[in-house]
Amino acid sequence: MDGAETTQTTIAEPTTATATESPAPTATEPSTDSPTEPDTEMETPDPDPLGIERASLIWGTGGADPILRNAVASAGAGGTVILGARLLVNVDAAEFRPAVDGRIMDGAGTQIDTVSHELPEAVESPDGAFPYWLQLDTAGYETGTYTCELTATDRLTDGVSATAQFDFDLVEPLDTDDVELRSVEPETVPKGEPFTWELTFRNLADRTSDLQGDLHIEIAGRRRELTDVSWTLPALSTVTHERGEFEFDEPVTLRFDVPSHDIRWEIEVVE
Secondary structure (H helix, E strand, O other): OOOOOOOOOOOOOOOOOOOOOOOOOOOOOOOOOOOOOOOOOOOOOOOOOEEEEEEEEEOOOOOOOHHHHOEEOEEEOOOEEEEEEEEEEOOOOOEEOEEEEEEEEOOOOOEEEEEEEEOOOOEEOOOOOEEEEEEEEOOOOOOEEEEEEEEEEEOOOOOEOOOEEEEEEEEOOOOHHHEEEEEEEOOEEEOOOOEEEEEEEEEOOOOOEEEEEEEEEEEOOEEEEEEEEEEEEOOOOEEEEEEEEEOOOOOEEEEEEEHHHOEEEEEEEEO
16 A cells, blocks of 8 residues: 655765775674664554455344354345345444445446445444345346445444455245245234244255245235245255234234245234
């Protein structure tokens, strides 16, 4: 970053003195002085006020340290993927309000998309890393390798991080035979009590990709599409995805299904 210092050397002109008789040589002790070491100490630059310690694609946001423990290298093309970053606050501040901006490049290095997200309110500055994530809709993306560049900004101080970069692959979504629904929690909930359900899936395929499809709900015999889903499942692994919140004031049987993968489950709302 610093420019190199230029040292100018002056070459002395040769002398033109007349020759005289050389004196008798005298013996001298060899010098034992060590050569002078150059001063190599450099000033350590101040860290960026906000830093990105790690960034990657992640399969989910649950658990401790999801940016590290839930990192994956691929997801299903056409679905919604999660970009994760571990933020570091390098200044003495009680609060910060992070925002993250991203650029997506294709395999040829051409920018094809942007994404951004910021917290609406300030939060307490962390002692360690602060996990942050944002979603990227890959509808219309082809399978292949992509590059993501993320930059974080603190809206309170305008401090900006250095850019973090990572590559990820978009692959074909998982087929029906690739996925098993292992368990659903809860199976029953009291009426009037908000709840979040957890689905535990097993990916039987040897590639990390997504279960993609339309989620339907049936209540009292009336079935409708609730939303589209895109759950990233690591290869040959069992993971749990959360969904919610829901709340129902009367007893009812909730029937959910993702018909593209023949997946169904029920939750009973009871007195």
